[in-house]
Amino acid sequence: MKLIAVSGSLRKNSFNTRLAGLMAEVVPDGVALESLTLHGIPLYDGDLEESEGIPAAVEALRGRIKAADGLILVTPEYNAGMPGVLKNALDWLTRPGEEMKPTFGGRKTAIAGATPGAWGTAFAQAGALINLRQLGCELYPGYLRVSKAGDRFDEGGADDKLREQVAGWLEGFAAFVR
Ligand code: FNR
Numbered sequence: 497m498k499l500i501a502v503s504g505s506l507r508k509n510s511f512n513t514r515l516a517g518l519m520a521e522v523v524p525d526g527v528a529l530e531s532l533t534l535h536g537i538p539l540y541d542g543d544l545e546e547s548e549g550i551p552a553a554v555e556a557l558r559g560r561i562k563a564a565d566g567l568i569l570v571t572p573e574y575n576a577g578m579p580g581v582l583k584n585a586l587d588w589l590t591r592p593g594e595e596m597k598p599t600f601g602g603r604k605t606a607i608a609g610a611t612p613g614a615w616g617t618a619f620a621q622a623g624a625l626i627n628l629r630q631l632g633c634e635l636y637p638g639y640l641r642v643s644k645a646g647d648r649f650d651e652g653g654a655d656d657k658l659r660e661q662v663a664g665w666l667e668g669f670a671a672f673v674r
Pocket of ligand 1: 574
């Protein structure tokens, strides 16, 4: 089984990118997980789409999504929502309109997120449900919310409790994808 985890942060030391990387380390047997970021995707602009078509970085990401059995969005929380970087990528991926269904329709999808704050990106994840439902994703009901991320990650990686939490959550998602 192939899963991809897409981080919604462009920051080098992003907790969410580190969480996506941790997922790749603790996957269940028989599962390969690729962790990706959204670097290189321009802001959605209908004029750009009309003059130059879909950007190569978007098509490359679409290819990774289509090749995967399951998609994980690892979202930061900005002002109680997903960051523009992630929403922008989702918007591009639904263009042209006929690509929405083959990219997202029935796609087994899970949402995760990390924040230094107390609520584990709960608001961003709740908001994302509306968007992902619109896209036709088949949503995994289990959530992974990492609070106080600064205490959970250090230079050596993640603490044991977080590793166990992520491994258990991935077991559940892998079973859902199967
Ligand atoms: C934040 N942050 C934040 N955190 C949170 O838990 N709830 C929120 O509503 C917000 N709002 C918010 C807005 C903006 C504009 C920024 C820049 C930040 C803090 C955020 O969780 C923190 O910066 C994380 O470290 C971002 O994720 P990465 O980059 O570490 O993955």
